[in-house]
Amino acid sequence: MPRLTVALIFGGRSTEHEISIISAKSIAANISTEGYKVIPVYITREGQWLCDGIARKILGLDLSALLRSSSPEAMADTLRDMVKLAAQKPFDLDFKALGIDVAFLTLHGTYGEDGRIQGFLDTCSIPYTGCGVLASALTMDKALTKLCVADAGLAVAPSITLLSADYLADPENTLALIQRQFKYPFFVKPANLGSSIGISKVHHGDQLPAALQSACSLDTKVLVETAIKGREIEVAVLGNEHPVVSVCGEIEPGSDFYDYQDKYIHNTAKLFIPARIPVQLQEEVRGAALTAYKALGCRGMSRIDFFVDEQTGTIILNEVNTIPGFTDISMYPMLMAASGIPFPELAERLLQFALETIQP
Numbered sequence: 001m002p003r004l005t006v007a008l009i010f011g012g013r014s015t016e017h018e019i020s021i022i023s024a025k026s027i028a029a030n031i032s033t034e035g036y037k038v039i040p041v042y043i044t045r046e047g048q049w050l051c052d053g054i055a056r057k058i059l060g061l062d063l064s065a066l067l068r069s070s071s072p073e074a075m076a077d078t079l080r081d082m083v084k085l086a087a088q089k090p091f092d093l094d095f096k097a098l099g100i101d102v103a104f105l106t107l108h109g110t111y112g113e114d115g116r117i118q119g120f121l122d123t124c125s126i127p128y129t130g131c132g133v134l135a136s137a138l139t140m141d142k143a144l145t146k147l148c149v150a151d152a153g154l155a156v157a158p159s160i161t162l163l164s165a166d167y168l169a170d171p172e173n174t175l176a177l178i179q180r181q182f183k184y185p186f187f188v189k190p191a192n193l194g195s196s197i198g199i200s201k202v203h204h205g206d207q208l209p210a211a212l213q214s215a216c217s218l219d220t221k222v223l224v225e226t227a228i229k230g231r232e233i234e235v236a237v238l239g240n241e242h243p244v245v246s247v248c249g250e251i252e253p254g255s256d257f258y259d260y261q262d263k264y265i266h267n268t269a270k271l272f273i274p275a276r277i278p279v280q281l282q283e284e285v286r287g288a289a290l291t292a293y294k295a296l297g298c299r300g301m302s303r304i305d306f307f308v309d310e311q312t313g314t315i316i317l318n319e320v321n322t323i324p325g326f327t328d329i330s331m332y333p334m335l336m337a338a339s340g341i342p343f344p345e346l347a348e349r350l351l352q353f354a355l356e357t358i359q360p
């Protein structure tokens with residue numbers, strides 16, 4: 001069998017740009033060099049596509065260390081300096097000339113996980129890993145995800161959705177509405193972001209305007225959501241028509257909630273695989289993950305995140321990530337490894353599931 005050529009696409013225009021580079025580095029290390037030739041494709045924060053040379057150099061950086069030792073601004077400067085050396089073409093990539101057979105997408109967040117690049121690749125007839133346009137777009141929006149899975153019978157945290165423009169036009173009215181409807185503490189979060197960016201846990205009324213301001217400045221739509229007291233349980237799902245569901249993992253946040261610092265900088269959160277809940281409850285969470293995966297029309301993969309209410313034991317779906325973190329210490333590959341699918345096999349299966357979806 002001749003080797004297939006994989007475009008490993010990373011970086012991108014989202015706030016999770018750096019995390020995407022770290023994920024891509026792990027993927028590159030786990031794709032079989034016997035079966036595939038990998039061409040790194042780096043999308044800058046500004047949307048410039050750079051293939052091979054500079055992309056390969058960026059993939060070689062130790063961004064995890066840089067993220068811990070310096071500021072996000074310094075890291076962005078390092079990347080920008082490297083890009084300056086590259087050709088200034090907006091799209092330095094020729095799918096045909098490079099003979100690209102399949103794309104491995106490691107773009108997190110907007111413009112990567114939300115259906116846009118999936119639609120672009122569909123129009124180019126390039127198969128890609130993970131979910132298609134609709135499931136990607138739907139799960140990017142936390143409010144729509146909740147609507148859809150609630151319709152399939154799953155529990156979700158009570159919430160309201162606000163349009164940022166409405167809040168900014170009449171803050172007093174919105175503040176009064178929220179204060180009438182929610183007990184402290186509650187969460188304010190942008191509908192379409194990830195990595196906990198722009199999310200606040202609001203404990204007192206005086207924290208509410210800043211929380212809304214922050215979320216509204218990042219997204220056109222914002223959720224205000226009841227805080228769930230309980231365990232955070234995550235499940236990895238892999239496959240197309242007959243997906244496999246991993247064991248349950250648990251995250252114990254190192255701070256007030258699982259925020260950006262906790263996720264990527266301080267590494268204070270504790271991960272437990274399997275989750276510290278009874279076996280019967282683990283089975284129910286796995287069943288709920290499969291229900292959500294099917295209801296949302298996922299394919300390839302998704303990580304499905306839940307809360308289990310500490311008092312009632314109710315399983316509450318929080319969110320769905322169609323391109324979850326992919327570093328060696330990320331939950332998705334760890335859950336799959338614990339379920340008998342080590343990282344190199346996971347990369348291989350994702351590519352095979354992508355190739356299965358080629359449209360005539």
Ligand SMILES: Nc1ncnc2c1ncn2[C@@H]1O[C@H](COP(=O)(O)OP(=O)(O)O)[C@@H](O)[C@H]1O
Nearest residue numbers: 157187193194195196197225226227228257258
């Ligand atoms: N309704 C909620 N109740 C309790 N904790 C929450 C709630 N919503 C979010 N959190 C906390 O905030 C973290 C990030 O929120 P999440 O909705 O998962 O957004 P992101 O897409 O940024 O990961 C969660 O992992 C959890 O610790």
Ligand SMILES: [Mg+2]
Nearest residue numbers: 195196305319
């Ligand atoms: Mg989350």
